[in-house]
Amino acid sequence: MKRITIIIFLLSLTLLLNGCWSKRELNELAIVMALGIDKTDDEFEVTMQIVNPSEISSKQPSGKNSPVVSYHAKGKSLFEALRRTTALTPRKPYFSHLQMLVIGEELAADGINQSLDFLARDHEVRNDFYIVVADQSTAKEVLNVLTPIEKVPANKLKNSNEGSQKSWASTSTIQLDKLINNLSSDGKSTVLSTIEIVGDKKLGIDPTNVERIETPVILVYTGLSVFKEDKLVGQLNEEESQGYNFIQDELKSTIEIMSCPKGGNLSTEIIKSKTKVKGKIINGTPSIDVTINVDQNVGEVECDIDLSKIKTIHMINKSTSKLIKDKIKKSLDSIQKKYQADVVGFGEAIHRADPKEWKKIKGNWESLFPELKVNVKVNVNTRGLGTVQNSLLYKTKE
Amino acid sequence: MSFSEKNTTNSPDSENKDSQKLILTRLSENIKKIKEVLGNSTDIIIREVGIGKSKKQRIAIIYTDGLADKTAITDFIMESLMLDLDATLDTHSEDVIQYLKDFCLTVGDVNDIADFQTLFRSILNGETVILLDGQPKGISASTKSAKDRAVSQPTTESVVKGPQESFTETLRTNTALIRRKIKSPNLWLKSRVIGKVTQTDVAVMYINGIANDKIVKEVFTRLDRIDIDGILESGYIEELIQDSKYTLFPTVYNSERPDVIAAELLEGKIAILVDGTPFVLIVPAILTSFLQSAEDYYQRSIVSSLIRILRLGGISAALIAPSLFIAITTFHQEMLPTPMLISIASQREGVPFPAFVEAIIMEVAFEILREAGLRMPRTIGPAVSIVGTLVIGQAAVEAGVVSAVMVIIVSITAICSFLFPAYEMSSTIRVLRFPLMVLSAAFGLFGVFMGTMAIILHLCSLRSFGVPYMTPFAPLVPEDQKDAILLFPRSSLLTRPRLINQINTKRGSNPSKNDANN
Incomplete structure (x- = not known):
């Protein structure tokens, strides 16, 4: 018995012989924060934004070195291009902490499907990074802009994307799994947030970009880009993007501005929005009902109006409802007529509602979609008026 | 130890042979033998006197100086026998011993002795032995008064609220x-x-x-x-x-x-x-005893329950914190939040060793400091701790030999290992930390979990006097959960631990009365 124990113990020691074969020390990693993919001359060009940890940490950054370094490499496939970067990078790139994937305009117009496979397949890449499209520039140029305050540009891109999605609703935070889901669904279309470089693109790489009080080159989200199949077909502006987010039930908060009867403006803040999209097919003709329930607060009053009256609140509710309907209409006009891409998932909605009929019209969906009738109904409730009741501009009738 | 080695070879055996023998009738022979066996040790006092009316009865009073109470011997044995005893004693009668015991010796605990083994044990215990000439028997009178320490405050298990007395060496x-x-x-x-x-x-x-x-x-x-x-x-x-x-x-x-x-x-x-x-x-x-402090029972049960949870967390940290850190930073970097990863990575810049070696260096350095702190003379304690803090805490980090995070991890581990109310258990955990670190360096989190699982399986296999070590968790005893990880209010602690006593499990229906002792 004792002998067996000793033998088992000695055998178990051999387990340790493999050593630490997959171990990587933290100072052997090049942490990739953002990845850009472009297409040049039928080849993929990747841009990796790698963080320089000692410049980021609060403990005595030298200030002389850039907080991030970018490396570029080309290859016939994305995988090849990424492996080629190991010849340039000081350490092996580590993709688990990827924050942003920027797709160049040219690649987007050409189709993004091929470049997604590696990212979905590789075990090191997680799927919780955001994907955006560069407008009128390459991904390389976007990733070569230094940003102030948030030292790592990838973090700036991520935070701005999240922030504008949450409180302005002009962008959409789309991660890899959702993108692949969208592209493989019935409509086979998707949107991605659009990033734009404002200012001289060449100056963004210069450290002076972050040394001034007013940054000369900045990265701005301008709305959403529409993809039909996997190809970029055009952009939605801010207002249309908000309309899109209303339909998709992805809107968390935004602002509506209406004009008062006696002149001046009144802004309300949407604090909650719940959308229901229902498809139906009547006599072979599909149609969509969109019902939106919105809660809002009065945020700013720049006009002579009596908020203490219930009539006024009704008026505000009605105006907001109309404004939202307008936004949605504009948005649908672009999506249905201009781009003819079912990015809103109406096809899915009809499929869910009536699978049998959907099979019949599925083939014609591309021609049916632009003519699809969409009934929008918006119910608005005002929940609060803020910390004051009537505006300074309100004149009491005495 | 050398003490035992020296003695096992000759003296106990020879002593055994001698001491089996019965006490002889002649006093002088007995005294000779005692002197011979005890090697004429100078702290053995043998006083020969004559007692009785005619002072003809020879007796010997034998005791160990320092172990026996001299005043008691003088007052209650010598004085009684030499001054107060006026009767005529029949030297050869059996009754003489009974007579002395019954009427002379004014000492509480008096016993007969017949053989040398008991005789030597009595003398070396601090008792006084009285041998009479012509009697194959003796008397031992309890006069123990070893120098002992006063009851003082407990040093290893201190409480804020609760009795402040501890056992002594006596x-x-x-x-x-x-x-x-x-x-x-x-x-x-x-x-x-x-x-x-x-x-x-x-x-x-x-x-x-x-x-x-x-x-x-x-x-x-x-x-x-x-x-x-x-x-x-x-x-x-x-x-x-x-x-x-x-x-x-x-x-x-x-x-x-x-x-x-x-x-x-x-x-x-x-x-x-x-x-x-x-x-x-x-x-x-059982395991839970080692995780409980006396003070748990003297506080409100909610406070005690929270403290027990805290203690459990701290103890787990003491066991696995360094190995978890090694596993995560060398194998599973994706598990760290990005800002934390960058922060730790920046601290590791320029550190020459792998995280595992770094951790081992720091842990061993701490163990050395701790051992030194325990063994060295108290007066130089502060000097060592200053050197220790400077060397470990600052110089090592500033010199770039170890990273600051590792110092934090090791300090947390060290402090957590002091959370144990029972000292031995903290040594156990300190030892187990090292194999876990090796496993984590070889297999990452997989190794840590295999190691932890092995420890738990081992714990489940242990028994203490037939009682499973992991009760009341494995086997699960629902009633005993009231005083395990949590501590329920006294009014609901109505039963004694099930597996320890099986006959009388009820503490009483009026707990406030009964548990006053507990």
Whole structure:
């Protein structure tokens, strides 16, 4: 018995012989924060934004070195291009902490499907990074802009994307799994947030970009880009993007501005929005009902109006409802007529509602979609008026 | 140790042969023999006097200087025998011993002795032996008065609120301290003398009717089985009676607090007191005992429950914090939040060693400091701790030999290992930390979990005097959960631990009255 124990113990020691074969020390990693993919001359060009940890940490950054370094490499496939970067990078790139994937305009117009496979397949890449499209520039140029305050540009891109999605609703935070889901669904279309470089693109790489009080080159989200199949077909502006987010039930908060009867403006803040999209097919003709329930607060009053009256609140509710309907209409006009891409998932909605009929019209969906009738109904409730009741501009009738 | 090696070879055997013999009739021969066996030791005082009316009866008064109370001997033995005794004694009559015992010796505890073994034990215990010429018997009178330490504050288990007394090195004081807490006739005490050379008194205490008879019997069987030359501390006994030799976990609990021992006795456990040490052993021991402090029971139960949870968390941290850190930073970097990863990575810039080596260096350095702090003279303590903090805390980080995070991890681990109310358990955890670190360096989190699982399986296999070590978790005893990880209010603690005593499990229906002792 004792002998067996000793033998088992000695055998178990051999387990340790493999050593630490997959171990990587933290100072052997090049942490990739953002990845850009472009297409040049039928080849993929990747841009990796790698963080320089000692410049980021609060403990005595030298200030002389850039907080991030970018490396570029080309290859016939994305995988090849990424492996080629190991010849340039000081350490092996580590993709688990990827924050942003920027797709160049040219690649987007050409189709993004091929470049997604590696990212979905590789075990090191997680799927919780955001994907955006560069407008009128390459991904390389976007990733070569230094940003102030948030030292790592990838973090700036991520935070701005999240922030504008949450409180302005002009962008959409789309991660890899959702993108692949969208592209493989019935409509086979998707949107991605659009990033734009404002200012001289060449100056963004210069450290002076972050040394001034007013940054000369900045990265701005301008709305959403529409993809039909996997190809970029055009952009939605801010207002249309908000309309899109209303339909998709992805809107968390935004602002509506209406004009008062006696002149001046009144802004309300949407604090909650719940959308229901229902498809139906009547006599072979599909149609969509969109019902939106919105809660809002009065945020700013720049006009002579009596908020203490219930009539006024009704008026505000009605105006907001109309404004939202307008936004949605504009948005649908672009999506249905201009781009003819079912990015809103109406096809899915009809499929869910009536699978049998959907099979019949599925083939014609591309021609049916632009003519699809969409009934929008918006119910608005005002929940609060803020910390004051009537505006300074309100004149009491005495 | 050298002491035992030297003595086992010759003297105990020769002494044994001699001491088996009965006391002889002639006093001079007896005295000669005593002197011979004790090697004419100068602290053995042999006083020969004549007593009786005619002062013709020769007697010898024998005691050990320093162990026996001289005043008592002078006042109650010498004076009684030499001055107050006026009767004519019949030297050869059997009654003379009975007469002396009944009418002369004004001492509490008086016994007959017939053989040399008892004689030597009595003398070396501090008793006074009286031998009479012409009698093959002697008298031993209890005059013990060894120099002992006063009852002082406990040093290893301190509490803020609660009794501030601890056991001393004297067995009698210790039994008295327990008796003072439990004034029940059912508190029984049985003695054994263990150690062929040291002849150490060992007392077993338990509450009859609460303690499990089978375990009591088993305790005596194991104590009687001990064959050793010397018992100098209860640790000797602990090692010789424990169930399994090959375990790092202590399966015998010990405490220097009378209140803890009293509480354990009330739960049906058995206390083993050893003369010469303030640490009293308790069997059977279960894992939860080592995680509980006496003060838990003196506070509000909610506070105690929270503190127990905190303690459990701290203890887990002490065991796995360094290995988790190694595993995550060298194998599973994706598990760290990005800002934290960058922060840790920046601290590791320029550190020459892998995280594992770094951790081992720091842990070993800490263990060295700790051991040095324990062993060195108290006066130079601050010097060492200053050097330690400077070397470990600052210089190593500034020199770039270790990263600052590792210092934090090691310090947390070190502080957490002091959370244990029981000292032995913290040593166990300190030792187990190292194999876990090796596993984590080789297999990452997989290794850490395999290691932890192995530890838990091992714990489940342990038993202490037949009671599973992991009760009340494995086997699960629902009633005992009230005093395990959490501590329920006293009013709901109505039963004693199920597996420890099986006969008398009810603490009483009026808990406030009954539990006042606990």
